Amino acid sequence: MDADFRERLEEKIMAILSGQFADALVAIEPSAKDKMNAPRAHEVVRDALTSAADLKDWNLNPVLIGSYKRDVSIRRVKDVDVFCRMEGIGNDVSASSVLDRYFAVLDTEFGADVGGKRRVHRQSRSLKIEFPEYENLHVDAVPARRSSDGYWEIPTSEGNWQLTNPEELTSLKTIMNDSFNGGYVKLVKLVRQTRRTILGQGVKPGGLFVEMALYNACADGLVAKEGLAIGYVTGLEAIANYLSDKVTWDRDLPDPTMPGHMLTFRATDKQWETARDRFGSAAVDAREAYLESDSGKAALIFQKLLGENGDGDTVFPMPPGYNADGTKGETAFAITPGSRHVPAGDHRFG
Numbered sequence: 001m002d003a004d005f006r007e008r009l010e011e012k013i014m015a016i017l018s019g020q021f022a023d024a025l026v027a028i029e030p031s032a033k034d035k036m037n038a039p040r041a042h043e044v045v046r047d048a049l050t051s052a053a054d055l056k057d058w059n060l061n062p063v064l065i066g067s068y069k070r071d072v073s074i075r076r077v078k079d080v081d082v083f084c085r086m087e088g089i090g091n092d093v094s095a096s097s098v099l100d101r102y103f104a105v106l107d108t109e110f111g112a113d114v115g116g117k118r119r120v121h122r123q124s125r126s127l128k129i130e131f132p133e134y135e136n137l138h139v140d141a142v143p144a145r146r147s148s149d150g151y152w153e154i155p156t157s158e159g160n161w162q163l164t165n166p167e168e169l170t171s172l173k174t175i176m177n178d179s180f181n182g183g184y185v186k187l188v189k190l191v192r193q194t195r196r197t198i199l200g201q202g203v204k205p206g207g208l209f210v211e212m213a214l215y216n217a218c219a220d221g222l223v224a225k226e227g228l229a230i231g232y233v234t235g236l237e238a239i240a241n242y243l244s245d246k247v248t249w250d251r252d253l254p255d256p257t258m259p260g261h262m263l264t265f266r267a268t269d270k271q272w273e274t275a276r277d278r279f280g281s282a283a284v285d286a287r288e289a290y291l292e293s294d295s296g297k298a299a300l301i302f303q304k305l306l307g308e309n310g311d312g313d314t315v316f317p318m319p320p321g322y323n324a325d326g327t328k329g330e331t332a333f334a335i336t337p338g339s340r341h342v343p344a345g346d347h348r349f350g
Contacts, residue, residue, distance in 0.1 A: 020299060020317055021228045024306055025186055027075075027315045028193045030068075034077040037134035038068050042080050045106075045129055045139045049084060052105040059088030062141075065166040070173045072188040072211060074196070076310030082141045083166055085152065089145045095155035098143045102127050106141065124157035151258055165257035172256055176218055180225055187223070188214060190232050190306070191239065193315060197307030198278040204267035205275055212263055213239045216253050233286045236305075240283040243276040295319045296326035 030038075046062045049055060066081030067073045089098070099122055106127050107120040113132050121128040126142040144152040145161065153161035177184040191214050192207045199205075217223050217238030224230040245251045247269075252262040267275070282305055289301035299318050306315040321329050 017229060017295060017298060017302075017319065018227070020302070020319055021190075021232075024193075024302075024316045025189060027309050027313055027317075028189055028306075030073050030075050030077045031311070033135065034073075034075065034137075037131070037137050038077050038080045039064075041129075041131045041134055041137055041139050042082055044131075045082055045141055048106060048109040049082075049102075049141065052109075054101055054105055057088060058086040061085045061087055063167065065142075065170070066140075067192075067207060067211070070170050071185055072173070072192065074189050074192050074207075074309070076135075078137060080137065080139045081166075082139055083152075084141055084143045086143060086145050091145075093145075094159065095143075095161055096159045098145075099127065099155055102141060102143055125155050163258060163261065165255075168257035172215070176215060180218070180231070183225065183228060183231055184218060186228055187218075187231050187235050190228075191235055193307070193309070194236065194282060194305050197305065198282055199275060204271045205265045209265045209267075210239055212253055212256075213242050215256060217242070219256065229290060233283075233290045236279065236283040236286045240276070240279040243272070243279050247272050247276045294326075296322040296328060300326040 042064050049060055049062055062082050062084045064080070065083040066079070068077060068080050084102075086098075103120060103122045106129055107118070110119040110129055112118050113130070117130075119130045119132075121130075123140075126140045129139045129141065131137045131139065142154050144154050144164070147153045147161075147163055151163050151165045154164050156162045173185070173188075180187070188211050191210045195207060195210045214223065214235050217235060220238075222234060222238040224234045242251075242253070252264060255261040255263045285301050286305060289298040289305075292298040292301070296318065299316060299322065302316040303314060303318075309315050318324060318326070323329050
């Protein structure tokens with residue numbers, strides 16, 4: 001195969017799979033129902049908290065945070081995080097006392113569902129409020145008080161307070177997304193979908209971990225900006241490399257929202273090892289797919305990495321003219337040596 005033909009063939013494959021990545025993002029975008037139900041549930045919980053007489057003295061000012069707020073949620077949206085900023089609480093109030101009072105307010109407000117099941121559950125750091133009428137969506141209400149250095153503190157599982165700064169993460173996301181010409185949010189969604197596919201929903205480390213590992217890699221210049229596919233590939237490679245370091249040396253990620261602090265994520269040693277092995281394999285597969293000269297074979301690999309969305313639909317579609325098994329159909333694109341015409345593409349893979 002001469003060099004000119006090879007270059008034109010790769011250009012066509014790049015153009016084709018750029019469209020497939022765009023379709024994949026549509027497939028993992030939260031549904032219209034999710035986008036309607038999530039803010040509704042947030043507003044209901046917010047109203048219940050801000051109107052509660054038992055919380056008035058703490059000057060409560062809730063705000064939406066989390067993956068939904070940062071626009072990096074993937075289908076389906078199962079939880080919404082409400083950050084309950086208490087501007088008037090004293091430092092002498094214990095975390096357990098705060099959680100007790102929140103639970104009393106919320107349990108009184110929401111009680112039980114039509115089947116008699118309690119809708120409010122006290123957790124180690126927050127209160128979980130279930131909304132079965134919104135397709136089993138739930139809201140996590142997280143109490144927060146000001147720290148002495150201007151950040152926020154939330155309850156810990158040990159009954160203490162832990163530093164955090166989630167609103168700054170939303171601002172940093174916007175800045176990073178601008179630096180990637182709108183591509184960073186797309187990459188976050190793709191790696192979150194890959195984590196869900198290769199580790200499983202609800203398995204630790206969770207979606208926030210891969211998002212922060214990707215952010216750290218982007219900040220260090222390890223993730224390519226030339227296109228979505230190469231960004232996805234280099235992003236997976238960076239996450240895999242970090243996980244190798246994490247398991248070998250127990251290295252933590254720096255917290256971009258609080259300089260000088262480190263991020264910690266709850267997972268067992270076995271879960272970290274599993275994540276290392278599976279992201280390592282995923283990174284190798286993604287690079288193989290990126291270098292694959294056959295669009296159908298490449299698409300099969302990307303299908304394996306991105307799996308199915310929350311509705312059970314395949315995320316990464318086959319390119320036009322290819323069969324479900326990756327073989328070429330009668331209308332599949334083909335060029336032969338000596339051909340001088342390749343349909344126009346965007347000169348980028350992804």
